[in-house]
Amino acid sequence: xxxxxxxRMLLAYTPVFFIIILVLFxxxxxxxxxxxxxxxxxxxxxxxxxxxxxxxxxxxxxxHRVLRESLINQSFKAFLDEQDIADVPVNLEAYKALxxxxxxxxxxxxxxxxxxxxxxxxxxSTVTKISxxxxxxxxxxxxxxxxxxxxxxxxxxxxxxxxxxxxVSLKRPVPFHGKAKGFIVVNVSxxxxxxxxxxxxxxxxxxxxxxxxxxxxLLNEEIHPPKDRVLTRFTSDYTGWTIESGxxxxxxxxxxxxxxxxxxxxAIFVVITGIIWMIYITKKAYKPLEQLVGKIHASxxxxxxxxxxxxxxxxxxxxxxxxxxxSNRYDQVEDEVxxxxxxxxxxxxxxxxxxxPDWEKEMEKMQLPPKFSPSIVFLLEIDQYGQWKQKLGxxxxxxxxxxxxxxxxxxxxxxxxxxxCGWENxxxxxxxxxxxxxxxxxxxxxxEYKQAITEQLPVSVTLGFSRRITIPEEMRKAYDEAVEAxxxxxxxxxxxxxxxxxxTLTEVDVYxxxxxxxxxxxxxxxxxxxxxxxxxxxxGQIKQAKLRKEEMIHIINFFIFHLERERHLFPEDIQxxxxxxxxxxLADQLARFDTVEELEENIFTILDEMFKQIITHRQTRSxxxxxxxxxxxxxxxxxxxxxxxxxxxxxxDLKGKYISKLFKEHFGEKFVDFLTRIRMEHAxxxxxxxxxxxxxxxxxxxxxxxxxxxxxxxxxxxxxPGEYRKLHKKVDDT
Numbered sequence: 001x002x003x004x005x006x007x008r009m010l011l012a013y014t015p016v017f018f019i020i021i022l023v024l025f026x027x028x029x030x031x032x033x034x035x036x037x038x039x040x041x042x043x044x045x046x047x048x049x050x051x052x053x054x055x056x057x058x059x060x061x062x063x064h065r066v067l068r069e070s071l072i073n074q075s076f077k078a079f080l081d082e083q084d085i086a087d088v089p090v091n092l093e094a095y096k097a098l099x100x101x102x103x104x105x106x107x108x109x110x111x112x113x114x115x116x117x118x119x120x121x122x123x124x125s126t127v128t129k130i131s132x133x134x135x136x137x138x139x140x141x142x143x144x145x146x147x148x149x150x151x152x153x154x155x156x157x158x159x160x161x162x163x164x165x166x167x168v169s170l171k172r173p174v175p176f177h178g179k180a181k182g183f184i185v186v187n188v189s190x191x192x193x194x195x196x197x198x199x200x201x202x203x204x205x206x207x208x209x210x211x212x213x214x215x216x217x218l219l220n221e222e223i224h225p226p227k228d229r230v231l232t233r234f235t236s237d238y239t240g241w242t243i244e245s246g247x248x249x250x251x252x253x254x255x256x257x258x259x260x261x262x263x264x265x266x267a268i269f270v271v272i273t274g275i276i277w278m279i280y281i282t283k284k285a286y287k288p289l290e291q292l293v294g295k296i297h298a299s300x301x302x303x304x305x306x307x308x309x310x311x312x313x314x315x316x317x318x319x320x321x322x323x324x325x326x327s328n329r330y331d332q333v334e335d336e337v338x339x340x341x342x343x344x345x346x347x348x349x350x351x352x353x354x355x356x357p358d359w360e361k362e363m364e365k366m367q368l369p370p371k372f373s374p375s376i377v378f379l380l381e382i383d384q385y386g387q388w389k390q391k392l393g394x395x396x397x398x399x400x401x402x403x404x405x406x407x408x409x410x411x412x413x414x415x416x417x418x419x420x421c422g423w424e425n426x427x428x429x430x431x432x433x434x435x436x437x438x439x440x441x442x443x444x445x446x447x448e449y450k451q452a453i454t455e456q457l458p459v460s461v462t463l464g465f466s467r468r469i470t471i472p473e474e475m476r477k478a479y480d481e482a483v484e485a486x487x488x489x490x491x492x493x494x495x496x497x498x499x500x501x502x503x504t505l506t507e508v509d510v511y512x513x514x515x516x517x518x519x520x521x522x523x524x525x526x527x528x529x530x531x532x533x534x535x536x537x538x539x540g541q542i543k544q545a546k547l548r549k550e551e552m553i554h555i556i557n558f559f560i561f562h563l564e565r566e567r568h569l570f571p572e573d574i575q576x577x578x579x580x581x582x583x584x585x586l587a588d589q590l591a592r593f594d595t596v597e598e599l600e601e602n603i604f605t606i607l608d609e610m611f612k613q614i615i616t617h618r619q620t621r622s623x624x625x626x627x628x629x630x631x632x633x634x635x636x637x638x639x640x641x642x643x644x645x646x647x648x649x650x651x652x653d654l655k656g657k658y659i660s661k662l663f664k665e666h667f668g669e670k671f672v673d674f675l676t677r678i679r680m681e682h683a684x685x686x687x688x689x690x691x692x693x694x695x696x697x698x699x700x701x702x703x704x705x706x707x708x709x710x711x712x713x714x715x716x717x718x719x720x721p722g723e724y725r726k727l728h729k730k731v732d733d734t
Contacts, residue, residue, distance in 0.1 A: 019270050041231050044206060048232040048245040051197045051208055056238050058196070059150055059188065062105050063170060066186055070174040073097055079122060080115050080174060080181040086127075094122055101186070107196070109167050109189035110158065113174070114139060115182045125158055134158040139185070142171060150239050152212040156187050166190035168212070194219045206247060213240040342366045346420050346432070349472075350377065350479040359472040368419065373434040375419065376442050377478040378465035379486050380404070383494040384594055385427035388459050400457050404429060407456070411449050415440045430482075432475075435468060442468065446497050454495075462489045464498040487548040490596050513541060517559040522677070524607065525566045526631075526667050527614055535607070539600040553590055556599065560586050566668070574614055582610050626652065627666045630659065631674075638678045639702045645671060675702075680716050683709070687725045694721050 069076060075093035082090045094113060102108045102124065112123035112135070119130045121139070130136050134157045151171075155164040167187040173180035197208055197219060209230075210218040218241070231246040296319050345366050348357060360370040382388060389397055401423060408421045408431055421431030435442065446463055453461055464485030466478035485500040492498060516538045523531035538559075542552060564583060585606050593599040630648060637643055645656030648671075652659070663671045679701040686697045698709030713721050 044231040044245045044247065047201050047206060047208065048234055048243055050200055052234045052236060052243050054196060055193065055241070056236055058107055059239060062108065062186060062188065065101065065105065066170060066172050066184060067176060069097065069101065070172050070176045070184060076113060076174050076184065079113055085118065085120050091122055091127055095124065098124055107188050107192040109165060109187045110156065111184065111186045113182060113184050117181065123158060134160065138169065152214045153190055153216045153218050190218055206245060209244045211242050338367060342420060343422050349475050351476070356473050372472045373436060374468050374470050376433045376435065376465050376468055377475065377482045378431050378433060378446065378463060379482045380429040380461050380463045381486060381489065382427045383460045383462055386592060392458070400459060403457060404453055407452050408449065416445050443497065443499060450497060460495040462486065462494055462496045462498070464500070466500050487550060488546065489594065490549040490552055491543065491546040493595050513538065513555045514558050516541065517555060518562055521559065521562040521566055524611065526669070535604060539596065543596055552596060552599065556590055577613060578610060582606055627662055630663070634675055635678060638675065638682065639700055641702050641704050643675065643702060676712060680713060683713060683721065687721055688728045697721070
């Protein structure tokens, strides 16, 4: 191997060049040092003046605006003239004016009006008496005359549970001229003043200190620099506050000046030493590097590769690239294998049907701590996933999911630790949280996690979690509990945290819902406007019962099944329209709804569209009007014992057979069946709500013979009228 590398190293190690540059730099630094000091004083003076003008200008703008509002704002005057504390329109207008003032000046933390004659306060958060208001001490202890200057720093608290905020306040009479009927108080946030000033300077280089008239520090309560470091000081004629500024590192120039001569001596010494050092180190470093290059050549030859012959640097770079590439590939494959191993392992632990695996061995396989701690299984679902997928796009949604998974891992601490988390499917996220301290409230932990997600990401989520388990064998039970908790999302609504222990897990008697669903279908098929009422009654009962999602799906599936079964009774063109456009949309709603309100609205939209089609179709038939009259006649005269086709023929001057034929074609139900159903519905109501004898009820619903009534009732309900009454009285008593 030639000595090309040695020559390159010798030329590369040229400390003399850098040492000379360094010496020149420090000489130049000394020359500029004095000039820098003068410029520092000018800069600090400019900084203090800028901060001074910023504070005065900002507070004066607010002061002038408050003065203007106190002169011309009619809503303020109306509020001060009002006698009733609960006059909503007057209070609302005054509230809007205060809100507009706060919006126009973000520096304002809060503002409120005080009405003198009844000691009432109106703020952006409440309307109350002065004695009940959180800032009553300031109102009561401030001078009786209305001041027009800003107060010193004070602590403001509107409600007892709120944390106190540092503010400065301005108090103005309203109206400004004449006898004041009250006053307005505007509180400016000290933090906002601090933020505005801190943007003007670098705290590593300079400092700014602002004190009010009482000497209280407004910007940095804990920092009090020595007086000898203050370069500039201004006192405002408007606020009376004093602002001071100076250099944070004022001793730098003194130190540099004291070592100027020393640097000159060191520079000369380093130049001589550097030349000797350069030659010695280069020779010493060359030999091991030569050996290294030899080994690289041997490695290339062993692998039957041809190394680059340009120079040694190219050879080393080529070798390092190969090593880094192989290392990255290995790490990537290892990470992917570990992720799949953990996903499969926890699926086996949480959802497996075989015997529960050995916990410690499984954890060792997945490179996780083998010791088991009390744990909670949680499931998190992205609400209305389909809408977010369409709105954000798949790429953005993948970023959101990655952020949710990362945020879950970051929530580990001294009290809790996330053992594992991962996506079960495209919208559901599962995880296991270990409880490290007994007094930890898991609900508080999940609340913080959910809040962190909703603050950073555009989506809303619902989270369900299990009870705390103490042995690993209960993992599958805990997972089932988390699934059970999340099943109540449809009833409780979106953006929730659902705890399994707080849910009432009881079996629900769905018969009452199925019966109401069947009645809704009958009314819908008969084009009865009453189907709207029954439909909302059905969903109202479902909401009130707070059913699980699968129970809702069971009830609505029954409802859709009866609609489909009654489809053949519709006209042919309506049947075709129903098959093409309605039934598939109804099934789709069951597959993708999140809440019962969403399901109710979407199914109603589909049914209402079809209902309007049915009504339009039937109204085009020439006999629709007369059939509607016949239907209303039957519903109002069902109790007449002689109600029959012959009777209807006499009343409407149509043949009985023709009425029967039209009735069947139009309503999809025979006249006799329709009359029987109407009579049985009224009989049910009488049996449940009255103590009338069965004989009397049979007469009221149009039956001459009680035996005939009992026979028909048993055929319809599968039980006798007396047994039906006893059954429902027991239900009512319980």
